[in-house]
Amino acid sequence: MTKIKRINDDLIGALRGLLGDRVSASEAVREQHGHDESYHEGHAPDLVVFPETAEEVSEVVKLCAARDVPVIPFGTGTALEGGVAALHGGVCIDLMRMNEIVRVNTEDMDVTVQPGVTRKQLNQHLRDTGLFFPIDPGADASLGGMTATRASGTNAVRYGTMRENVLSLSVVLADGRIIRTSRRARKSAAGYDLTRLFVGSEGTLGVITEITLRLQGIPEAVTTAVCTFEGVEPAIDTVIATIQSGIPVARVEFLDAVQMQALADYSDLDYPIGPTLIFEFHGTENGIAEQVEMVKAIAGDFGAPEFHWVDKPEERSHLWQARHDSYYACLALRPGAKGQATDVCVPISRLAECIQETRKDIDESGILAPIVGHVGDGNFHVVLLIDMDDKDEIARCKAFNERLVMRALAMEGTCTGEHGVGYGKIDFLTAEHGEAVSVMRALKMALDPKNIMNPGKIIRV
Template sequence: MAVVAPAKPVAIAVDDGFLAALAAILSDRMSTAQAVRDQHGRDESYHEVEAPDVVVFPETTEEVAAIVKLCAANDVPLIPFGTGTSLEGGVAATRGGVCIDMSRMNAILRVSTDDLDVTVQAGVTRKQLNEHLKTTGLFFPIDPGADASLGGMAATRASGTNAVRYGTMRENVLALTVVMPDGRIVKTARRARKSSAGYDLTRIFVGSEGTLCVITEVTLRLYGVPEAISAAVCPFDSLEGAVRTVIQTIQMGVPIARVELLDELSVKAVNAYSKLDHPVQPTLFFEFHGTEAGVVEQAEMVQAIASEHGGGDFKFATLAEDRNALWQARHNAYYASLRLRPGSKGWPTDVCVPISRLADAILETQEDLKTSTLIAPMVGHVGDGNFHLVLLVDPDNPADLVEAQRINDRLVERALAMGGTCTGEHGIGLGKRDFLIAEHGEAISVMRQIKQALDPQGIMNPGKVLRP
């Protein structure tokens, strides 16, 4: 399933007249400086920088609509940009055009503690929201690691470490305000927790990666802060034992909030980067939420399961600062991995499989890595069958890139054969477009019809998700 690079599309020229029209909308909130353009033409992946012609910084939905109308009238591509933390080249400006940076749209518009929901502008980040909610007794649980924008998280259908208990963005976005490719402003739903009125536009736009609309406002579910929270770390004699522990824990219905897997390489990297001293063994990080008694009961049940599969002693963290340090170390695993091969770039990839096939998928992938020339630490949100590799490559070494592609192809082919998906949370962007075809078959034609109907000019984040 090797990916063949298409001919590079011709960039669209953005002339002085177009820039003057943009300036009339935004005043001085735009930039054509090369450094700013380069910053907005890349994410955290291995994909090369493809810079837009101009970056704009709107502050309202109406300004976004005016920008989109101008782009539509001139056939100029546009690319929404959150914080640039995506991992599949989703913000690369493959045809130049206008990058719409949402960072100034960072107002929290409404919080309803009675209804457990909140409406925010798309540029609000998850940490900003949770800081704002501190005095309410509520929190927003979706945690992809990076302090991503909530609009970007909706656009990529993000999830992360808490998904095993709280779900993904798909389950937690109640409504959106979006600007369509012709500049219309659309609200996809009301605040009711359920509705059977019409097509579910919210679900169509969640995960659309900027190819169907620009998300400007997001209404989200909130949750009560648990009475008690406890985190724990447990090393294992074998990777299989750690994975079997997760499978049995999920199948027994233990309501854990988080369970993260790190292989030996990842533990070694995290120890060095975050100055920790975990045993360099396959390791599970757990977090338990509930009442004081419930948290103790959950931990005891998981300890008993782990002991049957070669698990060692649990090291607990109950103080907030200790838990935060533990999870920050886990979130830094990507940057820690890069230190294993100084000067390398990360080729991050992920798949997700049914929980019953998780052990097979991980162990077969580890066998592939034993014969590979690349260093490739593994981490996983294994409570929902999702795991990641960081393939460390020298981007100037063609052999590295060929080997990374080989490992990635085998990983995805294996996941699809097991009834899984080519990406659990990274999205498609540029990097996994051909795997999407293998996964969905004829459904791709329906996706193309939706794209053509909503964006007939093809100006919305062109080249992403579906090949032109």
Template sequence: MSDVDTGLRNEEGIAAVIGVLRQRFGDQVQTGETLRAQHAHTTTYIAGQLPDAVIFPNSTDEIKTIVRACADHRVPVIPFGTGSSLEGHVNAPLGGISIDMARLDKVLEVNAEDLDCTVEPGVTREQLNTHLRDTGLFFPIDPGANASIGGMTATRASGTNAVRYGTMRENVMAVTAVTAAGEEIRTARRARKSSAGYDLTRLFVGSEGTLGVLTSVTLKLQGIPQAISGGVCPFPSVEAACNAVIMTIQMGIPVARIELLDALQMKACNAYSNLSNPESPSLFLEFHGTEAGVAEQASLFAEIAAECGGGEFLWTTNPERRTELWKARHNAYWASLQLRPGAKGLSTDVCVPISRLAECVVETQEDIAASGLIAPIVGHAGDGNFHVLVLIDTDIPAEVAAAEAFVGRLNTRALAMDGTCTGEHGIGQGKRRYLPLEMGEGVSVMRQIKQALDPMNIMNPGKIFSFND
């Protein structure tokens, strides 16, 4: 990265705090290099930056004790869920203490009548849905990885069904968090809505660990739909597919998922899963509702697709057949990697108003071709959000440079279309340089808040904001 981290390691403080924590927590504190390296693992090409120790707390009180010790010695605190974030969020550029939430994995309460639950931050989304299995409820947000709820909250995650159910922004009702001063706060009660003061919940959602350590998250839940229908439809062009998306949204069809795969991605999927889908831009759809409702929704979409020049819309309410139709989408990531075996996938995302989605995707495809990169595109089209997986050999500096330059142009393009440099991955380290381009003076306001709540900059330093701006 060209964002040089010029912050200084506080060697003395780090040594002191490890001593204090060891004395208090014994072998809950680990300093072995392998474990530390796992906690600096990122799924990007951003180099790992190891924390000096990893600690496994068992309770909020223990987190308070850890944060207070780190505050006393001005040592960085890096919260860690499952490490599936994509922009270097768990790196420790100045070292410090990684707080691994693995033991904080309890579902604290489920209020079925209120359609909500409260979980510890280390609970993963799959674990939560397993826990909910007998309640008739589910937690819809699905970013792909089996991420922790704490991590999903911290990065404002979303995924395929955000078009229907919203992102973590809409689905987190409250959090408890330990602030930089070592105090626990609760950001809201369990009421569905409130006009009581500043929206601290939304401030913590997406704050990437820079304002405090999450200790519990209260989530909205959804009733499992009575029926689900799903299908796939090819289109002659990205524009035609995007027009169908726009009409679907405008008509108010409450589509649960509407995913765009470009021609290269479809080709990769056919090869990987031995399928024979048309190798043209395609939409994968899912509808949730009553039996009659999901059939009606699918029929309405079929009309729209035909009007937009789409090919045959294959759809079904049969679960096995639906899984079959969605197979290409389900395996898209692994299929992509096989386009260039041995390469590393650099996953990046942007999000634009849906009226600009086709233009943004097409220009990006042209850019990919002109750059000589291999990079299939998958989009959460209903939100105007899409991912590019750039397949590079990270040992070849020219490839890394080409990929970086491409990401820069992609972000500039999205911003020029009134979009954002990240729809769901977050800023972390990887997108810090684009945030000021997107937010202008707004970044100063963010910095003022950060400074007010974490004056010593011990909370996940070097994320969202660079040290040297």
């Protein structure tokens, strides 16, 4: 990679003048800000800055823009496609000091936060309001990062992803100007939907400095069930029939036998080891009872045995924490290995076929790789556990991943349902979108003509 080297004493001095000691060039800090939780190679930025206001972010961007220095926003560093790697060097903007919950509007069910607030911090704050924020990726990620990567989680079947739940944004543009994308009213007909243009833009169009999110009422009743199947096929067929019937399940997660073993070991989860579905229902007592009956009938048609009910709140939170920790549980299956989480998503009607072909492919490739997924959306992850010292294994995993993506694309699916492109999937984007990549490039050039906003991610300019 060529480094654009315009970091000099003049820039460092200007940043120190602005932020004082909230500018770091120490190797440890830089190294820590150059990588995420994935196997993708990290690239340390030249400097890390820690602004506390949108105005400071704006000034940092202006100083960098004047010198053509790249700017890379950073939250919790828990992403999976190398999005924070400073491929061309530059200044990393760590936004975690901007962690205030600015305003909760309980009547209109929305909240405005700074980007460094994490999803758990927000829900902790909302505890007494009767409201909650449903998007829950595995990590306790920052809401700025979740917005930038259009994150998702286990609740997407009922509540959608960040795409449906971000109402408005403040963004620092590539020239340092601060904009508010829309007003508080939910229906925005003032012009182009700029809010959603920034949701999922991975820092390539601007730095998000404030987010207004839709909240949900905490349901009157919640019921969770764990159901173990004889094989993968009946489990997935149960999910497909449930979704096609329009039953409003809140969560439906699939975990294969390898993954269940990993959770038993890592999180002391005590359920039978086999292909498993975890269902959760939200609503009124009565409404839930009816949904449960319908799902039980469907599962029964596919030969499912008992539903194990998880009624106690502490047991339920243990179960979901275990599910959220599944990536770490996978890593623990093979100490020393690095994880690569694939992320394809296919139309629900093709899901059983896609998972089965993939399972067969894993077995034939001789790789250790549990499968876990938000199957209600057609999205599943294969966690490839790779010995990074074994070149042959790395090559086999790479080839497997390419076959998986092409399999999903052939089924009219996508290479990434929720993890994003970063620099890890940049080549798949052309395979999936073709000409749209040049349209995205034109858009990127229109908004960031100097290509200083997180360069080398999503599209190459």
